[in-house]
Amino acid sequence: QVQLVQSGAKEAKPGASVTVSCNVSGYTFTTYYIHWVRQAPGQGLEWMGWINPNRGATKVAQKFQGRVTMIRDTSLTTAYMEVSRLTSDDTAVYYCARSVYQVQLDYWGQGTLVTVSS
Amino acid sequence: QSVLTQPPSASGTPGQRVTISCSGSSSNIATNAVNWYQQLPGTAPKLLIYRNNQRPSGVPDRFSGSKSGTTASLAISGLQPEDEADYYCAAWDDSLTGQGLFGGGTKLTVL
Numbered sequence: 119q120v121q122l123v124q125s126g127a128k129e130a131k132p133g134a135s136v137t138v139s140c141n142v143s144g145y146t147f148t149t150y151y152i153h154w155v156r157q158a159p160g161q162g163l164e165w166m167g168w169i170n171p172n173r174g175a176t177k178v179a180q181k182f183q184g185r186v187t188m189i190r191d192t193s194l195t196t197a198y199m200e201v202s203r204l205t206s207d208d209t210a211v212y213y214c215a216r217s218v219y220q221v222q223l224d225y226w227g228q229g230t231l232v233t234v235s236s
Numbered sequence: 237q238s239v240l241t242q243p244p245s246a247s248g249t250p251g252q253r254v255t256i257s258c259s260g261s262s263s264n265i266a267t268n269a270v271n272w273y274q275q276l277p278g279t280a281p282k283l284l285i286y287r288n289n290q291r292p293s294g295v296p297d298r299f300s301g302s303k304s305g306t307t308a309s310l311a312i313s314g315l316q317p318e319d320e321a322d323y324y325c326a327a328w329d330d331s332l333t334g335q336g337l338f339g340g341g342t343k344l345t346v347l
Binding site for chain 1: 280
């Protein structure tokens with residue numbers, strides 16, 4: 119069965135960076151794009167970007183350009199997203215999700231809580 | 237503030253029909269597929285409707301989607317207590333360099 123399993127909760131200080139991983143199984147990793155979506159406490163969903171695991175190409179939302187990096191390791195069938203220069207506004211649950219087409223996201227990871235606090 | 241606009245809340249009694257709207261523009265809803273997600277408290281979103289009006293396997297036919305111009309709608313008929321959740325629309329936006337968009341979400345309360 120298709121599964122996306124994310125890394126555990128993380129704490130980071132303002133100005134630091136954090137990396138969230140997303141290990142997939144149950145399908146061919148390079149066949150579907152992986153999207154990243156975040157949700158601040160009590161807030162809605164916010165699209166952050168995607169990575170094409172086949173070629174490694176990425177598209178990052180304009181808001182996050184220069185601060186978010188997406189990579190993948192095909193041998194580990196894992197996608198990673200790094201967010202740098204963290205502020206308290208980056209405190210959120212970060213989700214990875216498999217994309218069938220555009221933002222048709224059919225399988226999601228369980229989410230990773232990132233807390234930014236001094 | 238989301239570019240896709242949803243009402244923040246909706247409500248209905250068991251058995252009723254409820255509709256949630258999602259208003260966008262010519263660069264997103266009018267030209268791209270709309271998807272709907274259901275999010276229960278403390279869980280990851282679940283794909284409910286894709287490509288405007290298609291239901292994934294396992295989603296009851298009480299849920300239906302439609303689109304006209306720059307507005308999409310999610311309808312839930314025969315409302316049940318377990319339908320109480322947050323609902324989000326999502327679509328690709330072709331403006332600038334292109335990006336994904338989510339609506340602000342609608343909290344559905346079953347009275």
